[in-house]
Amino acid sequence: MLGEFKKFAMRGNVVDMAVGIVIGAAFGSIxxxxxxxxxxxxxxxxLGGVDFSDFFVVLKEGVKAAAPYQTLAEAKAxxxxxxxxxxxxxxxxxFTIVAFALFMIVKAMNKLRADEEVKPVTTKKCPHCCSEIALEATRCPHCTSEL
Known part of the structure; x- marks a missing residue:
């Protein structure tokens, strides 16, 4: 069982995922x-010196002090x-910032993959026998038809 776990943990996808999670957590804090x-x-x-973290509505007053509360910290206390x-x-x-950053990263990675996948065409199909032949060929080596 230990050997199976080691084999599972050392697979490339698991290690990549672990690295992604650690980097994602660090990116989230940034x-x-x-x-x-x-x-x-x-x-x-x-907006007039407003702290968004102090935008709250009191649903039930606290037992230690009555409303109004100036800050969320006062209300919690x-x-x-x-x-x-x-x-x-x-x-x-x-979330919007993280989603946009991830979108840009994925977009850049997809562009790199697309650039890698473009390979020059070196063959064509013979119109007579449909075999793959060299692009420069003037006669098919399979059916001997002129191209």
Whole structure:
């Protein structure tokens, strides 16, 4: 059983997938920082100094302190039940950035694969016997017909 697991784990696809997951996790944290620390502060500033992560609706007041809560952290500390749509907006923006980046990567890889797959045509079919013959041939070596 250990040998089978080793054989499975060392296959190229499994190793490639593991590397992809690790890189994806690291990329996700970079995108989260980009959204939270770079994109959202200027957008919030343009909208009057609003922090999107503090957009929430109190569904039930907390037992430790009564509403209104100025920040989501205050509401959570008070034990309030909240609907955090600002964090959801941040998540949508993060997802969009990740999806676009992956789209660009896949598009570039597909272009590279397409370039690799283009091979020059070196043969043609004989119109009489349908055999593959050299492109420069003037007579078919199989049926001896002139081309």
């Amino acid at each position: 995108v989260k920082s980009l959204v939270d620390d770079v994109l959202m502060p200027p957008i919030g500033l343009l 008070a034990g309030a039940v909240t609907l955090n749509f600002g964090l959801f907006v941040n998540a949508i923006i993060s």
